[in-house]
Amino acid sequence: MAAPMPATNPFLKFPYGPIQMECDAHDLVVEGEIPADLCGSLYRAGPNQRFKPRGDYHLFMGDGMVHAFHIKGGKVDYNNRWVRTAKWKHEDREARTLINPMNPFECDPDYSDFVFTDKDGTANTATVWHGERLLVMEEGHPPYELDPETLESLGSWNFRGKLNTAMTAHPKIDPETGEMVFFAYMATGPFAADVMVHKVNAEGILTESILIPTPYSAMVHDFVVTENYIIIPVMPITGSLERAMEGGPPFAWEAEKGVHLGVLPRHGGKTEDVRWVEMDLGFTFHFMNGFDKDGVITVDCSQFESAPLFPTPDGGSSGKSEPHLTRWTLDMNAQHPRATFARIDEYVSEFPQCDPRYAGRAYRHGWYTSPDGELKSTLEDSGYFYNTIGHFDHQTGAVDRYSCGQAMPSEAIFVPAYEGAAEGEGYLLAVVTSFETRTSSLYIFNALKLADGPLAKVHLSHSVPAGFHGSWRQGD
Numbered sequence: 001m002a003a004p005m006p007a008t009n010p011f012l013k014f015p016y017g018p019i020q021m022e023c024d025a026h027d028l029v030v031e032g033e034i035p036a037d038l039c040g041s042l043y044r045a046g047p048n049q050r051f052k053p054r055g056d057y058h059l060f061m062g063d064g065m066v067h068a069f070h071i072k073g074g075k076v077d078y079n080n081r082w083v084r085t086a087k088w089k090h091e092d093r094e095a096r097t098l099i100n101p102m103n104p105f106e107c108d109p110d111y112s113d114f115v116f117t118d119k120d121g122t123a124n125t126a127t128v129w130h131g132e133r134l135l136v137m138e139e140g141h142p143p144y145e146l147d148p149e150t151l152e153s154l155g156s157w158n159f160r161g162k163l164n165t166a167m168t169a170h171p172k173i174d175p176e177t178g179e180m181v182f183f184a185y186m187a188t189g190p191f192a193a194d195v196m197v198h199k200v201n202a203e204g205i206l207t208e209s210i211l212i213p214t215p216y217s218a219m220v221h222d223f224v225v226t227e228n229y230i231i232i233p234v235m236p237i238t239g240s241l242e243r244a245m246e247g248g249p250p251f252a253w254e255a256e257k258g259v260h261l262g263v264l265p266r267h268g269g270k271t272e273d274v275r276w277v278e279m280d281l282g283f284t285f286h287f288m289n290g291f292d293k294d295g296v297i298t299v300d301c302s303q304f305e306s307a308p309l310f311p312t313p314d315g316g317s318s319g320k321s322e323p324h325l326t327r328w329t330l331d332m333n334a335q336h337p338r339a340t341f342a343r344i345d346e347y348v349s350e351f352p353q354c355d356p357r358y359a360g361r362a363y364r365h366g367w368y369t370s371p372d373g374e375l376k377s378t379l380e381d382s383g384y385f386y387n388t389i390g391h392f393d394h395q396t397g398a399v400d401r402y403s404c405g406q407a408m409p410s411e412a413i414f415v416p417a418y419e420g421a422a423e424g425e426g427y428l429l430a431v432v433t434s435f436e437t438r439t440s441s442l443y444i445f446n447a448l449k450l451a452d453g454p455l456a457k458v459h460l461s462h463s464v465p466a467g468f469h470g471s472w473r474q475g476d
């Protein structure tokens with residue numbers, strides 16, 4: 001008999017709390033009309049803790065579940081599956097939690113070494129479709145492969161034995177060559193001060209790995225790839241084994257260590273070619289896009305003043321900070337380049353996205369989620385949930401917003417209307433969870449007319465717990 005979840009942890013309650021089932025739902029109820037040319041699958045990944053956790057539960061440690069909306073001919077099917085990681089299988093056998101992936105001291109004694117040798121992780125952060133494989137990532141481990149239709153777990157994927165590090169949850173795919181570039185931080189061991197950059201060709205073959213020693217050991221969540229550069233943002237969420245051994249936080253916000261951007265020439269660049277560019281203090285989880293022209297790199301991101309969710313080394317607060325769309329400029333022609341940045345949008349926003357056909361290129365259209373102050377957060381000391389989807393026009397600075405009211409959208413993913421469609425001409429897809437019905441629906445917008453409201457709402461009879469990231473696989 002499974003034990004009840006602790007009632008006090010907000011990450012185990014709606015809208016974050018787990019659902020306890022897997023299902024296949026066919027021909028979902030549609031309000032409005034699904035665009036006839038929309039064909040493919042939208043995947044969403046997130047934590048969905050299966051059994052009562054051991055020790056303190058953090059959202060980042062929940063068992064990964066993937067949800068998929070398969071769209072074809074105006075109809076939508078849905079399925080969801082837990083990822084059968086090694087942790088999941090051990091616990092399934094004993095029908096209870098054995099492992100705390102964030103704290104080896106809180107694992108069942110028989111599993112005390114599990115987290116040090118585990119290759120699967122929790123598979124709870126993001127998905128990518130590349131090289132004819134659907135991968136689900138969690139940045140501390142290699143990716144895990146799922147069947148794109150059934151979501152059946154196929155196993156940990158190490159690129160035919162060539163990947164010997166973890167994989168970020170934010171790989172970048174070059175729209176022209178199909179090359180996927182990704183990285184792992186702390187690549188050579190726990191708390192190592194380095195990053196490994198990997199390149200995978202369009203066929204899914206890992207072709208190159210480049211080790212980059214970093215100024216200090218840091219957690220690096222996302223990065224930037226332009227036509228000619230790879231930028232690794234080392235921002236001061238530091239990792240320290242010594243600090244952890246002394247009872248302090250293993251990861252902490254150390255502002256005085258400063259921001260260091262590692263700039264690697266994308267074509268032919270090796271370890272010794274990395275240039276480190278400093279920038280005033282700030283913190284970024286996610287990038288909207290980046291591009292370069294004549295040696296000047298432009299980067300757009302959701303920038304905080306300091307890292308939210310992370311303590312200072314003495315366990316204090318890193319301070320309240322809200323992200324805004326911010327543009328960085330790095331002039332690599334300078335002998336000693338220093339990056340500058342400027343806020344370009346008035347709204348608080350996160351989960352930035354672009355039209356993937358313009359990834360790494362000069363671009364006009366971006367999308368994000370944002371609060372409008374109408375949906376109070378269920379988290380203590382937190383303000384408002386991000387209940388609004390926004391479009392930012394980099395050419396005019398105009399913002400187009402749609403509030404979901406008493407409902408919270410996921411990160412919104414852009415899908416072109418057809419091959420050869422203009423930039424931004426297409427649909428924006430988000431999974432929206434209602435606080436009134438406690439169910440989720442897929443909303444499909446005209447990506448350049450958000451304020452008009454969704455073209456279609458596709459309803460589930462259950463909720464998709466608030467998760468992190470997703471991706472699109474184009475159908476045929």
Ligand SMILES: [Fe+2]
Pocket residue numbers: 169170221222285286468469
């Ligand atoms: Fe992320």
